[in-house]
Amino acid sequence: MNQETQNTESTEQMNFIGIGLTILVIVILAFFIDMGSLRVWVEKVGIWGPIVFILLKISTVVVAPLSGSPLYPLAGLIFGFWPGIFYIAIGDFIAHTSTFYISRIFGQKIVLKLLSDTEEGILARIVNHISDTRGFFHACLTFFAIPEVLSYGAGLSRLSYLKFIGILMPLLIMVASILVFFGSILKPDSESIFVALIIPVLGVLAVIIGGTLFMKSIRKKKAE
Numbered sequence: 001m002n003q004e005t006q007n008t009e010s011t012e013q014m015n016f017i018g019i020g021l022t023i024l025v026i027v028i029l030a031f032f033i034d035m036g037s038l039r040v041w042v043e044k045v046g047i048w049g050p051i052v053f054i055l056l057k058i059s060t061v062v063v064a065p066l067s068g069s070p071l072y073p074l075a076g077l078i079f080g081f082w083p084g085i086f087y088i089a090i091g092d093f094i095a096h097t098s099t100f101y102i103s104r105i106f107g108q109k110i111v112l113k114l115l116s117d118t119e120e121g122i123l124a125r126i127v128n129h130i131s132d133t134r135g136f137f138h139a140c141l142t143f144f145a146i147p148e149v150l151s152y153g154a155g156l157s158r159l160s161y162l163k164f165i166g167i168l169m170p171l172l173i174m175v176a177s178i179l180v181f182f183g184s185i186l187k188p189d190s191e192s193i194f195v196a197l198i199i200p201v202l203g204v205l206a207v208i209i210g211g212t213l214f215m216k217s218i219r220k221k222k223a224e
Contacts, residue, residue: 049079050079053078053087053091054090054091056091057071057092058098060148061092061096061099061147062102062148069145069179072175072176073182074183075087075180076179076183076184077183084183089169089173089176092147092173093165093169095148095151096165096169096172097165099151100154100164100165101155102155103151103152103153103154104155104156108156111123111152111155111156122143123149123152123153123156126143126149126154127153127157130153131159133159133167136154136157136163136167137167141171144171144175147168150168151164
């Protein structure tokens with residue numbers, strides 16, 4: 001097994017760990033926090049509640065080491081499904097547009113200061129394989145757990161902004177819809193726990209498909 005394959009498998013493990021931690025955090029919240037009181041408080045603060053949430057979502061993407069995964073189901077818990085999706089989509093659009101142009105304008109030197117050591121290695125491989133639409137789509141399926149690295153990588157590549165945002169945002173919204181829906185219906189009962197088990201299954205399928213397509217793309221480019 002070569003180093004590149006090992007790195008991809010390591011990334012897949014990160015995907016699974018991220019999904020598992022997200023589910024654990026939200027289940028704990030549902031058991032120990034009075035969500036009814038929390039929703040009432042959010043309603044009282046008015047527009048500032050969504051604004052603070054959107055800014056927090058943006059920060060978890062621009063400052064890559066911060067994990068924003070728990071915010072998706074939390075949006076469903078606090079705001080409900082459709083408002084939660086709306087606020088997540090706004091935050092993601094602004095955040096990933098920002099990261100794309102940060103890397104495109106300021107270059108790799110600035111980007112590396114915002115990423116961890118593990119993400120730096122992944123970034124180099126992403127940049128090498130997302131110069132076209134198909135390569136970026138495959139990379140999105142493989143590295144869906146670290147979309148901020150995809151955004152920084154796309155900014156360093158030759159991929160246009162419209163292709164970048166046109167591919168990434170629908171995928172982010174699909175993933176967000178699952179997690180926000182999960183949060184919106186979560187209650188500390190057996191039915192909710194059963195629903196939670198569906199999310200890791202979907203994650204496994206996405207990683208397997210994305211990883212296979214991405215590695216095929218790598219082998220094809222090496223053969224050319």
